[in-house]
Amino acid sequence: MLKSMTGFGKKACELSHKNIIIQLRALNSKQLDVYTKIPGLYKEKDLEIRKLIAKELVRGKIELSFYIENTGEESNYRLNKELAKHYYEELTDLEVSLGIEKSEYLPVLLKMPDVLKTELQELDETEWKKIRESILSALKELNAYRENEGKAMEKDIVMRVKKILELLIAVEPHEKKRLETVRERITTDLNKYLTDASVDKNRFEQEMFYYIEKMDITEEKVRLKKHCEYFLEIVEQDIPTGKKLGFISQEIGREINTLGSKANNVELQQIVVNMKDELEKIKEQLLNVL
Numbered sequence: 618m619l620k621s622m623t624g625f626g627k628k629a630c631e632l633s634h635k636n637i638i639i640q641l642r643a644l645n646s647k648q649l650d651v652y653t654k655i656p657g658l659y660k661e662k663d664l665e666i667r668k669l670i671a672k673e674l675v676r677g678k679i680e681l682s683f684y685i686e687n688t689g690e691e692s693n694y695r696l697n698k699e700l701a702k703h704y705y706e707e708l709t710d711l712e713v714s715l716g717i718e719k720s721e722y723l724p725v726l727l728k729m730p731d732v733l734k735t736e737l738q739e740l741d742e743t744e745w746k747k748i749r750e751s752i753l754s755a756l757k758e759l760n761a762y763r764e765n766e767g768k769a770m771e772k773d774i775v776m777r778v779k780k781i782l783e784l785l786i787a788v789e790p791h792e793k794k795r796l797e798t799v800r801e802r803i804t805t806d807l808n809k810y811l812t813d814a815s816v817d818k819n820r821f822e823q824e825m826f827y828y829i830e831k832m833d834i835t836e837e838k839v840r841l842k843k844h845c846e847y848f849l850e851i852v853e854q855d856i857p858t859g860k861k862l863g864f865i866s867q868e869i870g871r872e873i874n875t876l877g878s879k880a881n882n883v884e885l886q887q888i889v890v891n892m893k894d895e896l897e898k899i900k901e902q903l904l905n906v907l
Contacts, residue, residue: 625758643679656683670756767907795832
């Protein structure tokens with residue numbers, strides 16, 4: 618079963634004094650790239666968060682963000698009232714000595730050194746346990762999103778691989794006609810320039826067989842069929858198969874290209890073009906397969 622690399626997961630974590638919205642977004646990438654946007658209080662858990670993501674998501678460009686809404690009175694900001702009063706008195710004395718009108722000092726006082734400062738908080742393990750559970754729930758939601766999107770992709774990709782197999786069957790009616798046409802053309806061209814007396818019939822037949830053998834596409838047809846069947850087999854596996862399917866699609870492309878180079882037949886070349894079109898659409902989809 619295929620999984621998409623793109624996905625989205627979201628979970629709200631309600632704590633006693635704040636709510637945390639945990640948001641996960643996944644995009645396609647050749648490997649696992651994790652970006653975290655979390656407040657400083659939770660930075661110590663960054664490595665653990667990355668391990669959780671790596672275990673659940675395997676591959677992709679992953680962005681995790683925390684959005685915090687304080688719902689209680691608790692705050693890590695502290696106002697030093699005594700220091701603010703001291704600054705106020707100093708400013709008032711300065712005002713008198715300079716003979717200027719009374720000013721509004723509150724905005725100035727709040728910007729003075731150490732009047733409003735942030736106190737260092739320690740992460741509560743009980744709180745972290747709830748956050749961790751919420752991260753796992755968001756990861757589960759993202760995985761469900763990937764699976765749903767993967768089902769649609771799988772349906773489309775499988776349909777296109779089967780279409781290539783149908784086109785391969787359509788090659789057969791043109792194959793015998795193609796070789797007969799080539800043989801007639803060679804014979805006609807040869808008779809145009811050489812007399813019958815100057816042609817070694819046995820040698821001519823040997824050369825003809827050699828040329829026709831070079832144009833034979835039986836092996837390419839067999840290999841192309843095997844690659845497509847193997848592709849469909851791998852799609853059914855319940856593990857990440859995007860990279861492997863990418864390699865198989867390259868092999869399918871090689872056989873289709875060889876068929877095209879040996880075609881020498883308009884109808885057969887048209888079939889090859891249609892095969893290439895289906896394969897390109899498969900490759901585009903595989904860029905987003907986990």
